[in-house]
Amino acid sequence: MSQERRVVVTQRECPGRLVPVGDPVTIPKDTFVTITQSAGGNYTVVHNGNMVRVDGTNADALGLEKLVLEFDQPDDDQICEDQVWQALNTVFDPEIPVSLPSLGLIYGLELDQQTRTVSVRMTLTAPGCGMGPVLVGDVESRVGDVPNVDRVEVELVFDPPWSREMMSEEAQLATGMFS
Numbered sequence: 001m002s003q004e005r006r007v008v009v010t011q012r013e014c015p016g017r018l019v020p021v022g023d024p025v026t027i028p029k030d031t032f033v034t035i036t037q038s039a040g041g042n043y044t045v046v047h048n049g050n051m052v053r054v055d056g057t058n059a060d061a062l063g064l065e066k067l068v069l070e071f072d073q074p075d076d077d078q079i080c081e082d083q084v085w086q087a088l089n090t091v092f093d094p095e096i097p098v099s100l101p102s103l104g105l106i107y108g109l110e111l112d113q114q115t116r117t118v119s120v121r122m123t124l125t126a127p128g129c130g131m132g133p134v135l136v137g138d139v140e141s142r143v144g145d146v147p148n149v150d151r152v153e154v155e156l157v158f159d160p161p162w163s164r165e166m167m168s169e170e171a172q173l174a175t176g177m178f179s
Contacts, residue, residue, distance in 0.1 A: 040092020
């Protein structure tokens with residue numbers, strides 16, 4: 001995770017989501033923005049006094065290397081669960097540079113092959129986390145890129161409450177929370 005502030009000029013229109021509410025916004029081309037944070041391939045920028053989360057798949061709009069999610073096309077027209085997990089592992093907590101699955105925030109995953117829908121049950125590190133809408137949007141966007149997925153449904157749940165014991169050992173080591 002980088003906290004170095006850097007001013008860049010957008011190279012093209014840049015879609016993003018307002019922090020913390022998650023509303024979509026578009027930053028016009030040739031606009032000065034300040035990058036305040038980068039984590040997990042995503043960026044937080046300041047535009048017109050507002051914080052905006054820019055997905056790594058749009059990093060080229062900031063003049064940075066674009067995150068490219070590539071999935072092999074399955075032999076059938078089924079959703080591949082491994083690819084859904086691969087997509088989820090590219091979604092990082094905005095404050096902790098660890099993926100949502102490694103943090104233990106993904107509680108369940110269901111695939112409906114008939115309706116081509118992926119349902120994700122997830123939680124947040126704290127019920128009042130203002131980044132909930134942004135993280136839900138990240139999950140919807142990344143899982144929506146998986147071949148044969150037509151719809152993504154995300155349900156935020158808070159039972160059981162999240163605790164650091166739900167993190168993978170690697171995540172606990174990376175964050176200094178290993179017990």
